[in-house]
Amino acid sequence: MRHVKANSPATENPRSRNAFPSPPRWWVWAALVVALLLFAAGTPEQSRAEYGDVVINNFSDDAGMRPVIFPHWFHRIRFRCKVCHADLGFKFQAGGNQINMLKIIDGNFCGACHNGEVAWSVENCNLCHSAKPGTPTQVHENTLQKLFGLPSTVKAKAGSEPKP
Numbered sequence: 001m002r003h004v005k006a007n008s009p010a011t012e013n014p015r016s017r018n019a020f021p022s023p024p025r026w027w028v029w030a031a032l033v034v035a036l037l038l039f040a041a042g043t044p045e046q047s048r049a050e051y052g053d054v055v056i057n058n059f060s061d062d063a064g065m066r067p068v069i070f071p072h073w074f075h076r077i078r079f080r081c082k083v084c085h086a087d088l089g090f091k092f093q094a095g096g097n098q099i100n101m102l103k104i105i106d107g108n109f110c111g112a113c114h115n116g117e118v119a120w121s122v123e124n125c126n127l128c129h130s131a132k133p134g135t136p137t138q139v140h141e142n143t144l145q146k147l148f149g150l151p152s153t154v155k156a157k158a159g160s161e162p163k164p
Contacts, residue, residue, distance in 0.1 A: 037136035054094050057137045067131035095137035
């Protein structure tokens with residue numbers, strides 16, 4: 001007579017086991033390598049602005065930094081216009097604000113939310129400063145550019161207010 005342990009696979013109810021067997025160890029390592037390769041390929045040194053993004057380059061080139069890509073629609077989905085344009089004082093014009101890092105660190109403009117509590121803080125420069133160097137201040141691919149071929153670029157000099 002053959003003795004079978006009570007908890008052996010021969011006596012275990014097949015429905016009580018996990019429906020999916022655990023993958024072999026090589027599969028886990030292969031998935032990790034693929035994920036790392038995709039992550040490395042998906043994090044380019046420079047980002048491209050997409051439709052409606054605002055590229056801000058009032059001071060970046062002069063400071064040796066890449067211009068900022070502000071994802072307008074990402075923010076617009078979450079907040080009403082008045083939050084930024086009335087409450088925080090952003091003008092309705094690309095390049096219309098004299099934004100610099102000191103003002104942001106002091107809690108003005110982007111720094112009202114990007115303070116490490118509401119949203120990420122300023123420690124990782126590349127999260128915002130990700131445009132191709134030399135990209136002018138503009139609303140990327142705005143309607144005027146598309147319909148009439150008009151440039152919507154502004155290059156504001158430090159200390160000067162753009163003309164309305």
